[in-house]
Amino acid sequence: MPYIPLEEHLPGITGLLEYSKDTAAPIRELTQLLLRGPSTLTEGERELIATLVSHRNECTFCTTAHTAAADILLGEEETTAKVKQDINTAPVSNKMKTLLTIAAQVQQGGKSVTGESVKKAKEAGATDIEIHDTVLIAALFCLYNRYVDGLSTVTPTDPAFYKGLGERLKTNGYNRLPQGYNHLKK
Amino acid sequence: MRRINMAHIKVEEGIPGIRSLVLFRPETGKPLYDLAQVLLRGPSALSEAERELIAAYVSYRNECMFCMSSHAAAARCLYGTEKKLVDEVLNDMQQSNVSDKMKALLHIAGKVQVLGKEVKPEDIAAARKLGATDKEIHDTVLIAASFSMFNRYVDGLASFTPSDPAVYEAMGERMAKGYVLPPTS
Numbered sequence: 001m002p003y004i005p006l007e008e009h010l011p012g013i014t015g016l017l018e019y020s021k022d023t024a025a026p027i028r029e030l031t032q033l034l035l036r037g038p039s040t041l042t043e044g045e046r047e048l049i050a051t052l053v054s055h056r057n058e059c060t061f062c063t064t065a066h067t068a069a070a071d072i073l074l075g076e077e078e079t080t081a082k083v084k085q086d087i088n089t090a091p092v093s094n095k096m097k098t099l100l101t102i103a104a105q106v107q108q109g110g111k112s113v114t115g116e117s118v119k120k121a122k123e124a125g126a127t128d129i130e131i132h133d134t135v136l137i138a139a140l141f142c143l144y145n146r147y148v149d150g151l152s153t154v155t156p157t158d159p160a161f162y163k164g165l166g167e168r169l170k171t172n173g174y175n176r177l178p179q180g181y182n183h184l185k186k
Numbered sequence: 187m188r189r190i191n192m193a194h195i196k197v198e199e200g201i202p203g204i205r206s207l208v209l210f211r212p213e214t215g216k217p218l219y220d221l222a223q224v225l226l227r228g229p230s231a232l233s234e235a236e237r238e239l240i241a242a243y244v245s246y247r248n249e250c251m252f253c254m255s256s257h258a259a260a261a262r263c264l265y266g267t268e269k270k271l272v273d274e275v276l277n278d279m280q281q282s283n284v285s286d287k288m289k290a291l292l293h294i295a296g297k298v299q300v301l302g303k304e305v306k307p308e309d310i311a312a313a314r315k316l317g318a319t320d321k322e323i324h325d326t327v328l329i330a331a332s333f334s335m336f337n338r339y340v341d342g343l344a345s346f347t348p349s350d351p352a353v354y355e356a357m358g359e360r361m362a363k364g365y366v367l368p369p370t371s
Contacts (some may be wrong), residue, residue: 003305016324027217029217037213057301059302105342109248109337110340113194113341113342131194132343133214136211139334139338143331143334143335146298146302146334147302147328149301150305151323
């Protein structure tokens with residue numbers, strides 16, 4: 001049971017974004033830019049950062065949703081599983097490992113990001129914008145994860161729910177659906 | 187040579203905190219400032235001073251000196267003659283002279299700072315018993331969650347943190363009027 005009254009047909013973050021539309025607008029805009037906007041990181045790579053941070057923040061809803069989105073974008077399920085287990089042995093590029101390491105440090109706290117890990121990312125070819133966006137994506141999911149769990153939103157258990165959500169995140173991204181969400185009512 | 191305080195990425199030197207970061211990337215800066223404005227200055231059951239206090243309290247707990255000092259300064263400015271409440275809360279929240287309802291909300295904000303799932307039904311029940319509404323609880327959680335983002339952004343990129351209190355006092359006065367994206371020159 002959520003701590004505040006949210007629409008029953010909108011579990012997880014969606015109910016919150018519909019509850020408070022004026023704060024949702026800039027949060028959605030920021031997410032759309034960071035995860036779907038022009039970038040030298042692929043959409044799949046950016047979803048991996050979201051997945052890793054949500055996993056480390058123990059937010060089941062966000063972890064499962066972004067794992068689903070990343071799996072669809074990457075076309076396989078191995079990478080998300082391994083990134084959650086161990087960044088260093090996961091099947092991603094060396095540059096991506098250094099960026100995921102920075103994201104993991106951001107999850108711990110801003111001050112946990114070391115000059116050493118930033119240096120390694122730059123040596124692996126990461127640009128300043130890639131480092132910036134990695135830090136901001138990781139920080140943004142520290143917001144989302146706390147928002148979703150801090151108000152005890154509903155976490156569906158049916159895998160089909162997340163598959164559908166992952167597809168929606170691939171097709172529509174993070175903007176509010178123009179028609180709203182009434183069509184999701186059973 | 188002032189090279190002690192180097193950010194992790196190439197931002198303009200001497201520009202403090204989040205300002206340097208949004209000037210580096212104005213595209214993401216715009217929704218970040220829009221969020222701060224609607225969250226801390228938009229319609230809410232909590233006063234602007236109370237919302238800045240939550241922001242300062244979370245930033246304090248995240249040890250983000252830049253955000254803590256600037257939002258504490260904004261809160262002092264907005265509290266006016268009651269500005270000592272801000273320093274009381276940052277010293278020892280439970281012993282401060284804010285209302286019991288505000289203490290219950292700050293307690294929830296402190297839980298959010300640790301992790302979302304730390305907020306327990308009894309924390310919410312305690313706040314409700316003291317008169318907190320759904321909207322106040324929502325806004326408290328979202329402000330605390332948002333500063334868990336802002337603090338990590340500011341410190342995660344090692345942006346410049348001024349040490350002169352006078353700098354923050356001026357910043358707080360500006361922030362009290364609202365959050366506007368700085369123009370790119």
